[in-house]
Amino acid sequence: VAEAQSIAGVGKVERIESPGYGEHVRVRAFDGQGKGNSILLIGHTDTVHPRGSLAERPWRLENERIYGPGIFDMKANCAMALEALRACSAFKDKINREVVLLLTCDEETGSETGRALIEEEARRASNVLVLEPPASGGRVKTGRKGTGMFTLEVKGRAAHAGLEPEKGASAILELARQIERIDALNKIESGTTVNVGVIQGGTRSNVVAAEASAEIDVRFTTQDEAERIKRELHSLKPVDERVQLLMHGDINRPPLERNEKVLALFERAREVAAALDFELGETQVGGASDGNFVGA
Numbered sequence: 001v002a003e004a005q006s007i008a009g010v011g012k013v014e015r016i017e018s019p020g021y022g023e024h025v026r027v028r029a030f031d032g033q034g035k036g037n038s039i040l041l042i043g044h045t046d047t048v049h050p051r052g053s054l055a056e057r058p059w060r061l062e063n064e065r066i067y068g069p070g071i072f073d074m075k076a077n078c079a080m081a082l083e084a085l086r087a088c089s090a091f092k093d094k095i096n097r098e099v100v101l102l103l104t105c106d107e108e109t110g111s112e113t114g115r116a117l118i119e120e121e122a123r124r125a126s127n128v129l130v131l132e133p134p135a136s137g138g139r140v141k142t143g144r145k146g147t148g149m150f151t152l153e154v155k156g157r158a159a160h161a162g163l164e165p166e167k168g169a170s171a172i173l174e175l176a177r178q179i180e181r182i183d184a185l186n187k188i189e190s191g192t193t194v195n196v197g198v199i200q201g202g203t204r205s206n207v208v209a210a211e212a213s214a215e216i217d218v219r220f221t222t223q224d225e226a227e228r229i230k231r232e233l234h235s236l237k238p239v240d241e242r243v244q245l246l247m248h249g250d251i252n253r254p255p256l257e258r259n260e261k262v263l264a265l266f267e268r269a270r271e272v273a274a275a276l277d278f279e280l281g282e283t284q285v286g287g288a289s290d291g292n293f294v295g296a
């Protein structure tokens with residue numbers, strides 16, 4: 001915040017509270033100079049690293065480079081955005097529109113509180129540049145899969161495995177059977193992936209498990225596929241009818257489709273990069289970002 005305020009072109013700098021996550025930062029630069037829509041830069045200040053990572057692996061400076069958890073995704077890019085604003089301030093009079101820099105603090109967990117802010121600013125913007133780290137060789141990402149997060153909760157009946165196993169209905173056995181069905185929803189040729197990444201269940205080895213659950217990650221390149229997966233997941237029926245299945249979760253980020261508008265912006269960026277003797281490439285990836293909300 002202090003860095004942002006030290007930049008000549010910067011006007012208002014706001015800290016917006018995000019209960020449970022931290023705070024988002026919104027920086028407005030060159031406001032009042034705008035004839036048209038704004039240019040929006042989005043990034044995030046959270047990382048995938050658990051709390052305490054910095055104590056275990058402190059950041060270090062080596063040959064004028066800083067290394068540490070979360071630098072690549074994406075502290076470095078947040079700093080670069082501020083430097084870009086500072087550089088633009090040097091020829092402030094030539095800038096004919098407002099630039100908004102929005103750094104949210106809950107991107108890695110699905111942007112529960114940041115999403116509305118991003119969508120609000122994106123609606124006012126003619127162009128949105130997402131500060132996420134590039135692919136190898138500095139290639140920008142012009143297409144991203146959409147994502148969904150689901151949890152399957154299985155409720156069976158507990159019983160002593162030695163004394164009266166017939167009275168039990170194993171949630172673990174049921175979950176194992178359902179995982180095969182969930183896995184069958186994969187459709188690699190359409191770019192759809194469904195992954196059961198975490199399972200939990202049971203209490204002791206001599207007890208028929210009353211509870212089990214699975215966390216499911218879903219990715220897709222079209223909205224149709226998103227709907228198909230959601231429908232299929234919600235219509236799973238138990239093999240053992242004494243067991244209950246509860247599906248929680250939903251589609252989180254829509255796909256960022258590589259459409260004409262995205263390509264036009266990429267073309268413009270390529271021209272600018274070429275003027276600086278940099279050949280800008282592009283790629284499409286499976287990981288979603290807040291760019292997905294903007295694209296939709």
Ligand SMILES: [Zn+2]
Pocket residue numbers: 044073074107132133289
């Ligand atoms: Zn990121």
